[in-house]
Amino acid sequence: xxxxxxxxxxxxxxxxxxxxxxxxxxxxxxxxxxxxxxxxxxxxxxxxxxxxxxxxxxxxxxxxxxxxxxxxxxxxxxxxxxxxxxxxxxxxxxxxxxxxxxxxxxxxxxxxxxxxxxxxxxxxxxxxxxxxxxxxxxxxxxxxxxxxxxxxxxxxxxxxxxxxxxxxxxxxxxxxxxxxxxxxxxxxxxxxxxxxxxxxxxxxxxxxxxxxxxxxxxxxxxxxxxxxxxxxxxxxxxxxxxxxxxxxxxxxxxxxxxxxxxxxxxxxxxxxxxxxxxxxxxxxxxxxxxxxxxxxx
Ligand SMILES: [Zn+2]
Ligand SMILES: [Zn+2]
Numbered sequence: 001x002x003x004x005x006x007x008x009x010x011x012x013x014x015x016x017x018x019x020x021x022x023x024x025x026x027x028x029x030x031x032x033x034x035x036x037x038x039x040x041x042x043x044x045x046x047x048x049x050x051x052x053x054x055x056x057x058x059x060x061x062x063x064x065x066x067x068x069x070x071x072x073x074x075x076x077x078x079x080x081x082x083x084x085x086x087x088x089x090x091x092x093x094x095x096x097x098x099x100x101x102x103x104x105x106x107x108x109x110x111x112x113x114x115x116x117x118x119x120x121x122x123x124x125x126x127x128x129x130x131x132x133x134x135x136x137x138x139x140x141x142x143x144x145x146x147x148x149x150x151x152x153x154x155x156x157x158x159x160x161x162x163x164x165x166x167x168x169x170x171x172x173x174x175x176x177x178x179x180x181x182x183x184x185x186x187x188x189x190x191x192x193x194x195x196x197x198x199x200x201x202x203x204x205x206x207x208x209x210x211x212x213x214x215x216x217x218x219x220x221x222x223x224x225x226x227x228x229x230x231x232x233x234x235x236x237x238x239x240x241x242x243x244x245x246x247x248x249x250x251x252x253x254x255x256x257x258x259x260x261x262x263x264x265x266x267x268x269x270x271x272x273x274x275x276x277x278x279x280x281x282x283x284x285x286x287x288x289x290x291x292x293x294x295x296x297x
Pocket of ligand 2: 094096165184193
C-alpha cells in the first residue's frame with residue numbers, strides 16, 4: 001500500500017521535476033502496474049480501473065475483468081511470460097468501462113468472454129449510447145443464475161444474486177482456492193458508485209452481500225473492485241460485513257433526513273454517514289443521491 005501512495009504522490013509532483021529527473025523516473029512509470037500472487041497460480045493485477053484477477057492452469061488461463069486497453073495489454077504481456085497456455089475465458093464481473101474497456105485487447109486471444117446476461121445488455125446499451133461499439137468486445141457467453149466450469153484443477157463458479165452495484169453483477173468463485181472476486185459489489189472503505197441507470201439497488205445490494213457471507217466462509221479471500229487509498233483490494237468476510245453496514249447506515253441516515261423534511265440538496269451535503277465514518281473522501285454525494293432516489297421512488 002505504501003508503494004501505491006508513493007506512486008500517487010510521485011505522479012502529482014512529476015511536473016515539477018527536471019527532464020533528467022523525469023527520465024530517471026520513467027522506468028517506474030512504465031511499470032506502474034502491479035501483480036500480486038494470492039496463491040501459486042492465482043494473482044491480481046492492479047493499475048487503473050477495477051482489480052483484475054487471473055488463474056493459471058495446465059488447461060489454460062482465466063481472467064476476471066480487463067480494466068482499460070493499455071492495462072489489459074500490460075496484463076496479457078505478463079501472462080505470456082508466466083504461461084504458454086491459451087486464455088480460455090475472460091469473465092466480466094459487470095459492464096462498467098473500468099472492467100470491460102480492456103476486453104478489446106483480448107480479441108482473437110481469449111476463446112470466450114463471459115458475463116451475466118444483464119451485464120452484456122448494459123455493455124451494449126452503453127456502447128450504443130456513447131457510439132463506442134467498435135471499441136467493444138462483447139461476451140459471447142451469458143448465464144442467468146449460476147454458471148460453473150472446471151479449468152484444470154480449479155472449479156470456476158459465477159453467481160448472480162440480483163441487483164446491487166448494477167443489475168448484472170457476478171460473484172466469481174474459484175472454489176478450490178476459495179477466492180471470490182466481488183467486482184464492484186465491494187468498495188473497500190471508499191464511497192461507491194451506485195449505477196441506478198443500470199438498475200442498481202442499495203436495498204438489494206445488502207441482500208447480495210448477506211447471501212455472499214452465507215454462501216462462502218471465514219477462510220474465503222475476497223477480491224474487491226476498488227479500495228480507498230491505504231486499504232487493500234483483497235479482504236475477508238469482515239470487510240463484506242463492514243460494507244454491508246455502510247450501505248445499511250446510508251439508507252437509514254437518508255430515510256431519517258427525508259422524514260425530517262430535508263431536501264435532496266440538503267441531504268447530499270453530508271460529509272459522513274453516521275455509523276460508517278470509516279468511509280471518507282470524495283464521492284459521498286453519489287450513494288446519498290442514489291439512496292434518496294431509491295427511497296423516494
Ligand atoms: Zn469499477
Ligand atoms: Zn462498476
